[in-house]
Amino acid sequence: MNRIFALSLTLSILASMIFADEGMWTFDNPPLKQWKERYNFEPSKEWLDRLRLASPKLPGASGAFVSPNGLIATNHHVASSIIAKLSTKERDLMKTGFYARSRADELKAQDAEVSVLVSYENVTDRVHNAAKAGTTDADSAAKRSAEIAVIEKDCTATTGMKCDVVSLYSGGEYWLYRNKRFTDIRLVMCPEEQAAFFGGDYDNFVYPRFDLDFTFLRVYENGLPAKTPNYFKWSAAGAQDGEFIIAPGYPGSTARLLTVAQLTYQRDLGNPAQKKIWETLRKGLETYSKQGPEQLRQAFPGMRSFANSLKRLDGQQDGLLNPRQFARKEAEEKDLRDKLAAKPDLNKLYGSAWTNIAKACEGMEAMSNRLSFSVLAVSRLGTIASQIVTYHIEKAKPNEKRYPEYTDARLEALKRSITSPAPVYPEMEEAQLIAWFDEARKTLGNSDPFIKAAFGEANTAGVIRKAIRETKLTDPAARQALLDGPATSVETSTDPLIALARRTEPIVRELRAWNEKNIKDVEAANGTKIAEARFAVYGKSMPPDANGNLRISYGVVKGYEEDTTLIPYKTTFFGLYDRALSFGEVPPFDLAPSIEARRDKVDLSTPLNFVYSADTIGGNSGTPIVNREGELVGLNFDSNNQKLSNRYWYIEESEGSRAVGVHSAGILEALRKIYNAPELVNELLGTKPAL
């Protein structure tokens, strides 16, 4: 009895407390108190503004301005879609790496976007008031979306910026983020992928680690390098043991404010379904990649990405399956609900929210397979076809009635992505789509509406093969024409891939409507209530869940214990050569050619990778790791295994949870000794005027 009492007491204390270095904080609410109390760090408003303006968002990830002339440092694996699209069978930059010795040599990316958060404004009242006028959850959701569309459109019209209304705390707050957008992005320097991804999928989420996972890009405006007066000074010494660091980046998604019912759904249905989807897609690429080296080159970025997602998902699922960790979540929820129960006025407002969400979760079970597999947008051409068909349907509606991703504020970026000249590999598309639809048919059965709409009585491979072989969508001009033309040209198109998208669109739309009405809107309405309840009980003491927007994390550079031994805070180039030679340089533990060649040139004692306790997650790849002086001491690129379940809850640093970065001194040493890039080194160190 005593033990049980002690345990529940501990959990109850845990429920309302924030751990030492917990949190991906918004810039409107930085953890100033924690910084001051724990690290004696009190940044000025100017310091924080500079931090924000020097931390651009990259596609799905993060980066750092590192010179006044638009130079960006990020991870190789963040830039790899840019690098892969610039590669051909004859000039494979993924394999060879790249260095532009002069501005003229910098390679323009075919489609990429970088943005900077210039300003933000709290629009919670406007959005909430609009939603309150609704009579049902669905009606409220429609009114909320409409209001958001208006705010975004007005903002874009007034400022010319990329404007996003961002939902925080499960809808507890809404903020308008105004972003400066760059669309002319050029590749300056990247190492060989083997240098960046040494150890491959085996060493992904593993530490000690030895990866030169960095790349340099540059943003241009009007054909000239953009002026970026807010940038990070490059630290030649780099991260030091025990040092306090800040990590401003774009964490993709956490789920820490979900209810126990939602987490239970994730554990028992959502994650297994997601796993099946990714495994199916990876298998399609893998099979294709085995046809030859060129096929492998085409498929590799996708395979790597799915392998990464699957390994991360396994780690997250391990967390959900860990009863000790899950119990903390249950205790947190119980604590909030108990405190609420003690205040009848609040309880009346919010008390039913958990039950409502739990009921919605129950409804998912029957629909899970249909929602998972009724999708055409699983390959590049499949996505383009779907988007073109949906584009005309949505564009015909008033702005505020459209799907959010088709509102005026977002159309420009969407069209740019659809018409990107990046290469398409039709044979790979065929392989991907056939593998996908084979699995979909197996899962859903022949009588499923989506399968029937897609194939009727015909066989999967035949339909897909014809669609890919005869479609004109491989040509960006053809896509442009369909976007620019009237809706009827899509409605009457005989392009077999457009036809496939057209046939399946109503099913996809119907399922999306079901999902919004029965799940999303319920989760939004009741999530907002829970957020308000949490504010009422605890105040705004916790940061909101991550959702791909700018956040500040922080922590300490620090090794950890593992089993019975210690793991050091950094690794060195010595260790890279050790790991490669210990495996006899068998891939993926082979050395990139430049690294192999320059073994005797490199100062082997230079730090290479390092770990720290900052609270980060997927999307933080490329995040600058910054010291008190605002200098860049490293680039975040991974987390270790112990940290993976931090999607659902913060894992304390005492459990060995760590983020992994490339050390700024290691990058400098590589640029100097391995990649012979003195011009870039000079620009980073500001030792010579920019060219």
Place this chain on the structure above:
Amino acid sequence: MNRIFALSLTLSILASMIFADEGMWTFDNPPLKQWKERYNFEPSKEWLDRLRLASPKLPGASGAFVSPNGLIATNHHVASSIIAKLSTKERDLMKTGFYARSRADELKAQDAEVSVLVSYENVTDRVHNAAKAGTTDADSAAKRSAEIAVIEKDCTATTGMKCDVVSLYSGGEYWLYRNKRFTDIRLVMCPEEQAAFFGGDYDNFVYPRFDLDFTFLRVYENGLPAKTPNYFKWSAAGAQDGEFIIAPGYPGSTARLLTVAQLTYQRDLGNPAQKKIWETLRKGLETYSKQGPEQLRQAFPGMRSFANSLKRLDGQQDGLLNPRQFARKEAEEKDLRDKLAAKPDLNKLYGSAWTNIAKACEGMEAMSNRLSFSVLAVSRLGTIASQIVTYHIEKAKPNEKRYPEYTDARLEALKRSITSPAPVYPEMEEAQLIAWFDEARKTLGNSDPFIKAAFGEANTAGVIRKAIRETKLTDPAARQALLDGPATSVETSTDPLIALARRTEPIVRELRAWNEKNIKDVEAANGTKIAEARFAVYGKSMPPDANGNLRISYGVVKGYEEDTTLIPYKTTFFGLYDRALSFGEVPPFDLAPSIEARRDKVDLSTPLNFVYSADTIGGNSGTPIVNREGELVGLNFDSNNQKLSNRYWYIEESEGSRAVGVHSAGILEALRKIYNAPELVNELLGTKPAL
């Protein structure tokens, strides 16, 4: 139901099978079938004889002859008691390392013994027949001991060799082992302890590993290097990935044939009691070591040894606490008992053995503390005093009635050990004994017979301090005089340490008698029955438990999987520098001075440590790792964490269980580039005639 059925089926199959590389085999029954079938390896009798004769036993461990002139390679941690005893405050060989450039410089060890198994003979029938004449377990045991004493004494008288009757298969077999003994052992070369023990207790039982854990000794006869025509050729290339290897050494103790009741006792009482004993002894040394650097030097070998034992014990206990592994043991026992139950004649003979042992185990609980703590022989002087007192009591009896360790065949070695001139540190003795008796008194209470006999009404520290400060036993000549003198000189001695030993001796003797009568004899009698039952059901398909005698293990040089990544089969010197520098060279991750100094001289890609699947355990330290050609490719020095519970059962190599060795190429590189020992290299490679 199906799952449970499948599980029990699997376990039942497991119960009667031997795993791929399982077993510490006796030379009379080497696993020729497995070698031939799995590795296409068919050694000749001569090959095996040479293997045996080139594999000497060192104190508590193993070694290898590596030249025809008595040169032995073993681990530094095996030789460290020799090295520590040759060290003084002024000349600390543990800290500086040592190299004798010529024979004349080789340092004679103060007390050490090396032996070689020259021949062996099955004496099972003689011993069993003697025991069968007994009317009770205790009577049988006495008759068995008497017969063994006769066999050993006759053998020594006839051959002049060290003769041991060795019990195998819990008494299922008895073998007479005839050993050639060397007592003049000299130190040829050792690295700094920091090179051998890099990473300290943290990295003990951890891999990847970076330890130069080797030392070279030489055996002398009549003042000249002994001729050792059977020796291992040193492989300059060393162990290769995937290579089949054989490991002939002296594994100390396994407990794989114990019954479930015995294992349960180990898990619930035996191991926790052992842990408390070692922790008490370690704590005493630790407290003393904090007084200053000289005290640390004196205490360090003991502290290291206890730390090693405790870490190993924790790993073994983890195994016992692992229900999946324990279930296999239960299934094995069930399988044998079920098969026995199906054969009434056998069942009648053997069926009650398990219950008898289980009953004996139950009796241990009440006696566990008294047996653990009623001991004076826990420090060097405490051991010497106890042995001198017991020596005279035992010597007065006929040979075959004595404790086995006081029989004529063993007296010479015992007296040599008692009179060793190795240094004694009285202040450390005081600290050790006071810590020990404080804990003993706390555990047993003031009214316990042992405590009363030791201290009466006096206080612990006072009695111990007087005993150590006034004893003459610090002088080897005084010990010699007491051994050589009549029993009365001990019985009437006023030496306070002898008096303490004399007062406590009857209690120790009484407890030993209780333990033998109620536990050991029951275990022996019934263990023999179980062994016979096992032979009857399975044949002699399994090797016996290890007990410090020569065995052959074998396996493959091979990396393994850990979590989501791969661990390579070897490490390199690159990795040693990486690990040191990654920790900023903070102890115990600092580099030994020679290693620090020669960084630029060493070929960093040289293999340093490596792993393989051979079935080894404590005592196998220093075991030669030998390839098909009979060349030495490495020296065994450790196991990884995954392997620790192999005391109780074989852990499959697929679970990542590995032995860890120093690579022969790494030792050569260190001798050449770090320790500048060309003479030794030439002797190892046979490239120059011996001096």
